[in-house]
Amino acid sequence: MSPDRLPLSTVSTRFVPSISVEQSLTCPPSEDQWGKSHGLLFPYPLPAHLVDTAAMAGELWDSYLSPGQREMIATGFGVTLTHARALVQFWAGLHDVGKACWSHQSLPSGPMPAFLDHPDFAAPAGWMHQDRVGHDRVTHLVTPHLLARYGYDNTSRPSKATAHQIAQILGGHHGVYGRALERAHLTDVCGGDPCACAAPGWLRERQALVELLHTLTGRPAAPAQVAKAGIAVVVTGLVVAADWLASRIAWVKARQAQWRRSDRSCWAAHFERAVKYAPHEVARAELHAPRWKSAETFPDVFPEIEDPYPLQLDLGQLPGLISPARGEGERRGGLVLITAPTGDGKTESALYAARILAAACGRPGLAVLLPTMATTNAMWERVTEYVESAASNQVKVTLQHSMAWLHPQYAPGEKPSGESILTHPGESGRTVPDEWLRGRHRGWLAGITIGTWDQGAIAALPTRFGYMRWLGMSGKTIVIDEAHAYDAYGHALTVRLLEWLGHIGAPVVLLSATLAGSLARRLVQAYRDGAGHPEPTTITPAYPGWLYADGATGTVTASPALETTRRRDLPISIVRARHTHDPHRRDGRAAALLQHLAPLFDPTADPGSALVVCNTVGDAQATYDLLTAHHGAGRRPRVLLLHARMPEGQREDSIEELKTLLGKKGPRPADSLLVVSTQVAEQSLDIDADLVVSDLAPLAQLLQRAGRCHRHDIAGRGTRPSWAAHPALTVIVPTGQLPPHAWGSDDRQVYDGALLRRTAEHLDLVPTTGMRVPEDVADAIDTVYADFNGLAELELAEDDDRRRAARDVAHQAAADIRTIPQPDAVTDLYSLTTYEGDEDDLTTRLGADTVRLLPVYIDSDANQWLDPACTETLPGPGDSTGPLTREVVADLVRRTIQAPADYLPASDTATHTPALWKDTPVARDLRLLPHQRTGPAGRWQYHAPTGHRLYVDPDRGLVRRR
16 A cells, blocks of 8 residues: 555654645545544545535436526536536535544544544644534635635635635535635635644645545536526535435445445545446435426316316417527526416416426426415325326425425325435325425425425525525426415515526416506516516516516516406495494494395295305404304304314314315205305315305405305306305495404504505495406506505505505515525625524514414313313323324324414413423424313313413314403
8 A cells, every 4th residue: 555545543654744735635535534423333434425425416417407407507607517517516525625624523423533643633722712613614714725726716805706605605515604704814724714724634635635526526627707696506505415415324324335345545436336326316315307298288288178268378379488598508587477367277377387487498397385384285286186197207296384294195104393204215106205305404306396485485584504495496487376465574575586586597487366566567577687687677467467577588578468268247245334243233244244144044045155254363253153143034054164273173174174065076065054264265265155245355355255256167066046146245344443453453453454445445436237357456456556655755645555655664674684685786695594683583474473372171180181071181202201203293283273472471381381392393382272170060261361361162263352
């Protein structure tokens, strides 16, 4: 064995201080440095792990990245595709070069190699008085100097130096980017920090690692330029994905066994083995983009739809509007905005548009974002069926929201922490992902992702591992349903999200039934800004219709207003009533409700169904009590209640029952049915009522509620009652102040007073024949949602308009503080993963601080039960020390009720979960809602925090009384 291959534990001429760093470049790195040790009988050498990661990055480039992603990266760094692939391999291998450092090699949890006693590998002075520096930080510090000898610029200011950009990318592989280095430190061997270790042995080993990786990856020349922030973020995600795959214990053990049986000093052979087995590992992780079957027209994509809507057919013009790829250069995305009334087939239109964009832009993946978990669950089931028929390969569809692990079809064996206990690939079916993709931060890496809007909007916040979302998004068409459904803060997050999607060239489809023109223009322009087209242009969406903003040219093309098969006149009855639940008040809301719902209580009238939509849970509960107690003329219709503060399982069961009774399929109920709901009905319920009665709400919400009236074709499944032969909407407008006190205080209003007033004023102008849908919708929305700041400038605004404008400005300011910078404003990647304020502020919804309450029942002997009958005890860990099982946690969560966090003060110890739950994710974050009973036959008593009483009613859900 030659001296340059002696292990570090052997004293040789290699470690004589007179040998320079330059001379040691011909020496291979030593295998005595350890890279992995956890779960292994022997430590795994650092060079082996780095070589593995480089090989894995090459395979991810070949089989995981889409053509559009590869072109984006190559163009961003000013190199060819082949060159870019080699660079990505080289960089990915370098991610752990910082482990060649005393701080890491001497970790107490590691193998403590003997070479640490050699003077050439001395610890930095004063190390015992300082915290250990993480190896990711060391990578960031030392990489600029290491790369300089390979042609990387390390003399310009950091934002312009290629050496620093790569260093910051690699230093961020543990979830958070480090701050940009000072210019003077780019040429320092340790980045200006003595903790990075300047002892000669460490310098030689790092340079040997870099030289090895550079040689194995084909000695790629330095990139021609610094890439834009979005491309740097995507490359970070790719490096991290390669690292994660190369760190899986099964992979490490297999490669370690091969390495120990072979010539350990031959790293080229090790690299060849890693390259050989990397495809299997990527396939085992299910990292595949969908391969869509050939289809050009809408009937090709949805052959089962015999009579497509005009909107769906008109989208066939879209391929001719997309700018072609520029040779081997970057294919930019584009944005499609689809506006149409409820029930006009927007979902299928979006999937068709996504297919067109995917083919043209080289981004075949798909993501669909929706407003609620209920709609997301339904869409996941719908898209999995679509993928089964439309994709020619086995592509996985991940479900992204906080309760996805409870979905029985999605995660039948998943732990509460979000980690799966499935072990055999493919056992869940063609589209349901197995273990790895359901892990933390990995769901967006799947070929197809279905999630709540929040899961996409999080990418606009500076959170740990945010770049994994951007890696996943950059290969997908992103569909955002119900784009209108958020407040000013939420819209600001959507704007920032769209800016970044335009920046990375990801195609986008926006859907809305009631999107104001001003907001539509803002969203479309945000995408154009991100794509590099800040100049203003005319953006006038048709209704119903679509428009396309081309990412390459910025050109916006809008369809004319299209025909619709759902054109109708919607009569709107306005009833002004005092907001009271006393049926004896003739001028009150309760009396008005009973009057308009009278046919359902009349045995001489045809049976039918009605949906009553309330604005608060309290109103819904009081309305339920009113209707269940009312006898009418002798018929007692069935009354069902649905709102968000019912136990999770009870609410899910109610939704499924309503789908059966009033959904698209199955016979209509033979008896009269009354459904009382809250805003859940606007988006989560695909049901069809004969009549809709609603409390006053902003116009967009009213139109969504009206969309549940005569929604489906019931031919062959029943008939409409004679008193509801045509769709109609009744709106109960409170007299007096708007909103009434029962709808919230100034700091927590259900709806803004200005929008309520403007909606009521507009409804007064609707002719007796009703609002024409869709002809009148766009103008009505624009009238009600007029630009408040513009009104204020023209001195046409009311006081409530000005308050609304002030709130919007405050929400926009809150978003500006919290969100990541606009892509072109990023000069330091640090700002993309770190927030200088309170991390609790990094939320997608202002004022949405909620908690899950678990009702418990405490008998006179202080025993705690999960049910009023005292048959199921409050569980504890089976062994008294370990966490609760998944099945137990799932059962607990299905019994919980989501409520505002301030319902229970943190100091209320009676609501704290058992100490034995502290090691169980999800369960430890619940709050108990105790119900006490003083005697064996006594009634369950409510819990009384400060200012109100709380208890759970079996029919009405969580009841709160002041």
